[in-house]
Amino acid sequence: MSLRLIRRLTHLKPSINSKLYLQLSSKFAIQKHIVQPLSHFCKFEYCKPAVLKSCIITEFPRRINHQSTADMPEAKPFERLPQTLSPVNYNIRLKPNLKAFTFEGSEDIDIEVVKPLSEITINSVEIEVQEVSYVASGKSDTVKGTVSYNKEDETVTFTFPSEIQPGKGRMSMTFTGILNDKMKGFYRSKYTSPDGEEQFSAVTQFEATDARRAFPCWDEPAVKATFDVTLVVPKDRVALSNMPVKSEQVYEGDNKWKVVSYERTPIMSTYLLAFVVGEFDYVEGKDADGVLVRVYTPVGKKEEGKYALDVAVKTLPFYKDYFKIPYPLPKMDLIALADFAAGAMENWGLVTYRETALLVDPKKSSAKTKQWVALVVGHELAHQWFGNLVTMEWWTHLWLNEGFASWIEYLCVDFCFPEFDIWTQFVKNDLGRALELDALNNSHPIEVPVGHPSEVDEIFDAISYSKGASVIRMLHDYIGDADFRVGMNDYLTKFKYSNAFTEDLWEYLGKASGKPVAEVMSSWTKQMGYPVIKVTEKQDEKNRVLSLSQEKFCADGKKQEGEQFKWMVPLSFCTASSPDKPVKKILLDSTTAEVTLENVKPGEWVKVNCGTVGVYRVQYSSEMLQSLITGIKDCSIAPCDRLGIQSDLFALARAGLVSAVDVLKVAEAYINETDYTVWSDLSLSLGTQGLLIQSTDATDEMKAYNRNLYSKVFQSLGWEAKENEGPLTAMLRDLVLAKLGRNQEQSVVMEAKKKFLDFYNGKPLSADLMDPVYVTVMSNGDEDMFNKMLELYDKADSQEEKNRISRAIGAVKDEALIKRVLDFAMSDKVRSQDTVFVIGGVTGSVKGREMAWQFLKDNWTKLHDRYEGGFLLSRLVKVTTENFVTEEKAKEIEQFFTDHPAPAAERTVKQSLENIGLNIEWMKRDKDAVSAFLKSRNN
Ligand code: BES
Ligand code: ZN
Secondary structure (H helix, E strand, C coil): CCHHHHHHHHCCCCECCEEEECCCCCHHHHHHHHHCCHHHHECCCCCCHHHECCEEEEECCCCCCCCCCCCCCCCCCCCCCCCCEEEEEEEEEEEEECCCCEEEEEEEEEEEECCCEEEEEEECCCEEEEEEEEEECCCCCCEECEEEEECCCCEEEEEEEEEECCEEEEEEEEEEEECECCCCEEEEEEEECCCCCEEEEEEEECCCCCHHHCCCECCCCCCCEEEEEEEEEECCCEEEECCCEEEEEECCCCCCEEEEEECCCCCECHHHCCEEEECCEEEEEECCCCCEEEEEECCCCHHHHHHHHHHHHHHHHHHHHHHCCCCCCCEEEEEEECCCCCCEECCCCEEEEEHHHCCCCCCCCCHHHHHHHHHHHHHHHHHCCECCCEEECCHHHHHHHHHHHHHHHHHHHHHHCHHHCHHHHHHHHHHHHHHHHHCCCCCCCCCCCCCCHHHHHHHCCHHHHHHHHHHHHHHHHHHCHHHHHHHHHHHHHHHCCEEECHHHHHHHHHHHHCCCHHHHHHHHHCCCCCEEEEEEEEECCCCEEEEEEEEECCCCCCCCCCCCCCCCEEEEEEECCECCCCCEEEEECCCEEEEEECCCCCCCCEEECHHHCCCCEEEECHHHHHHHHHHHHCCCCCHHHHHHHHHHHHHHHHCCCCCHHHHHHHHHHHHHCCCHHHHHHHHHHHHHHHHHHCCCCCHHHHHHHHHHHHHHHHHHHCCCCCCCCCHHHHHHHHHHHHHHHHCCCHHHHHHHHHHHHHHHCCCCCCHHHHHHHHHHHHHCCCHHHHHHHHHHHHHCCCHHHHHHHHHHHHHCCCHHHHHHHHHHHHCCCCCHHHHHHHHHHHHHCHHHHHHHHHHHHHCHHHHHHHHCCCHHHHHHHHHHHCCCCCHHHHHHHHHHHHHCCCHHHHHHHHHHHHHHHHHHHHHHHHHHHHHHHHHHHCC
C-alpha cells in the first residue's frame, strides 16, 4: 500500500471500524476518489465521510496501481497508459487481404505532449510496426523512432533519439497485422456466397480491449479522440465504418481495388470504432429526424432486415425524446455478421450483430425471435447515447453501460411492442438471474476493480448486466420517471463526448430528485449480494402492522458471521384491495422496522415488493403466505408478483429456509395460471428442482407431477394458433408443449412426431411450433429421427433454424446419440460461437451431463485455444459443471481446473463448485421428503 495514500486517508480522522476496498485502477481514479465522499471506499457499509474514522486496510484488489513498494501485492501492478501525452486525431488507413488473412496499415496520430519525453508507450497486440516517426507541429525535422514490444502489457514503446517537447505534433507509422479467426480485433468471418462458394469478410470487434489488434492506439475508454478512417478494399466489396463515405477512388496500385475514406468521427473511445468489408445487401429507411438507417444482411436476404429496420427507425426518435438529445451521427447502420462472439456490439453508427439477433424472416421466424431482435436493437441503440456519447471512465464502471442498456431496452420494446408485456419478462430474465447468481458467496459487487485486459472479460456477466439493470429499475421506481429523465438529460449533457464515473450518475439523479440517490445506490453497487426481508404481521382493528427485518440472503441459508451487510431498501406494499398500486412505500435504512398499513381488512392478502421492482427476496410468515396463495389461485395478484412469490419460495427452499415439499405444494396453486411469463419462470424453478430429482428414485413421479400441473393450460391452448392471438399466447403454447413433450405426455409426443414427419416430408410447420416439436421428438425419439433432424439442419438456410435444431438435439437420451451431438458441436457445421450452447444442450440429463464434462476435459486444449480463454469459455465451463450433485464430482472439477488454469473462468469455476455444494446439501436434506411426497401424490 502506498504510504502516501495511507497518510491521506488517516488525515480524514475516521471513527468506525470499517474494512476498506480501494478502487485504484489508475492514478486518476485515486485522485478522483479521494476528493469525493469517502463512501466510495466502503465495501460493507455505506457511510458518510463524517463518520469514517480509523481505517483498517485489509483487502487488496488483485491489481492496483500505486507508487510505493511498501506492502505491495506480489503481482506486478497494472498500470494505465501514461498521461504525459494524448491523441487528438487518428488518421488510419487499412488494407485487408482476404486471401492471406493479413492486413497492411498506416496511421498519422495528432498528439499533444504535456511533458518532455523521449519514449511513447501505447497499446498494440500482434502488430508489427515497420516504421515510426515524429514531427512537431510547424516543424519539418522528422525524427525516426525505434520499436520495442511488451507482450504481457499489450503495449509497444517507441523510443526517439531526442526529447520531444511539450506541444502539438504528429506521430506516423506503418504496420502489418493478422486477420485472425478468434472473433476479436480485426478478424475474418466465413460465409457461403449465394453461388455456394466459401468466402470471407473482414470485420471488427474491439470491445473491450482489442482495438489494439487492428492499429496501435491508446486503447482505454477515457482516452477519446477523433478518427479519419480509410479502407482500401476490392472494388466489388461493401466497405463500412462508423461514419458516411467522404470519398471513393480507384486504388492507384491496382484498379481492381478502391480507396474509401469516411467522414471524421466525433470524439470517441477506441473500442467503439468499427470496419466491415464484405458482400452484403441492405434495406434502408429514415427516422422521423431524417437519420439514414440501413440494415445490412447476407446477400439475397434483405427482406429479413425489414423488421429490425422498423424497430431501429422507431427507436432512434424514442431515445432522442427520452434523453432529450438528438442522435449525434448522420447515419446508423446495423449489420448481421456470420462469425460473431457476443450477441451484438454498439459501435457508434455501425452496430454489429449475430445473424440471429438481427434477421427476421416474416414467414419462418418465431415470436420469440422477433422479441429478441427488438430487445437487442433497443439495447445497442441505447448505447449510442449511454456508452458512446458518455462513456465509463474505466472498465470498473462497465456495469454503468451494460446495466443501463439492459434496463432501457425494455422501455424501448414496451414502447414499440406493448403486446410483449416485456416488463413482466424483465422480472424473469434479469431480476431472476441476478438474484440467483448474487446469492452465492462467490458473487462480486457490481463495481469491481479491474486492471489488466485479462480481467475485463470476466465482468461481462449477469452481475454487470442483470443486477445492474435491476438496481436501475429499482432506482427509477424510487425517484419516479419524471425526475429520472431530468437527471439523465443533465448527466448526458454534462458528460457528452467525455467520460463519467458511477458516482457522477448518482449525483445528477440525486440533484434532479432531491433524494439520497448516492447513498442508497452505493449500498447496492459497492457490496455484493442483496437482502432477504423477513416479514410477519399483526392485525389490529382496521390496520395491518408488519414487522420487517433485513439480512443478507445467502444461497446456502447461512448467516454471514462477522461482516455487517446492510442495504438501503426501497420497500413497497400492495394488498388485495390495491393489487397494482402500492398502498405504502418506505425506505428501509435499518436492520428492522415496523410498518402500519391502514384500512386493511382481516384476511386480505398483503404483498411486500409491489410489482417485484425491489432487488431482494421476501420471506413471509406462514399465515401471510397462506393468504397470498388465495391471490395466486384466483389471479388477483399481478403477474409480476405471482412470478416473484414462487421465485422467492424456490430460492428459500434451496437455501433450506423453507420446506422443499411445501414449495412443491405451493407450485400446484398455479394450476389456473394463464400468464406466459409466470409459467416460464415457474418452469425454470421446477426445472432446477427437476435436475436434482433426476438423482433420486422419483424421476417418473416428477414427470407425472409436471404433466398434471401443465394439463389445464394445455387444454385451453391446444396445438393450433387462434386467429388474432398475441405473441405471448404463441410463446406460452411453445413452452407448455415443450414441457409436456419432455415429460412424456403421450398425446403430445404422438402429435409432435406426426407434425415432425409431415414437416420433414415438405408440409409447412408454424415457426412457433418448431421448438416444442423438435424438443419433444428428440427427447422421445430414436436414431432415425435424429438423422432426419440433422438432414434438416443441413438444408436449413437460416441461422435461426440451425440454432433451433442444434439446441434441440441435445435432448436425446441414447448414449451413442449424445456422443454424436458432442462431436457435431465441434464440427465445421457449427460456428465457434454456437458450440457452447450445443454442448450445453446435452447437460439436461444425468448421462448427458457426465458426457459433456468428460468431453470438455478431453477437448480442453482445443477449446481453450479456440476461445483464447474469453467469455465463451467461461460459459462453457458453467454449463458443463454447475449441475452435479456429488462430493466426488466437486473434487474432480476443482482438481481439473487447478491443473488446467483458465483465468477468465476462475470465478465461474468457484460459482459452479458452490452450486454443486448447494446441490449436495439439498440431496442430504430434502431428497427423501421430496421423493416421498411425489410418490404419495401419484398414488
Ligand atoms: N457491449 C456489448 C457487447 C460485448 C459483450 C462486448 C461482451 C464485449 C464483450 C453489447 O452492448 C451487449 O451487451 N451485447 C449483448 C446483447 C444484449 C442484448 C444483452 C450480448 O452480446 O450478449
Ligand atoms: Zn450492451
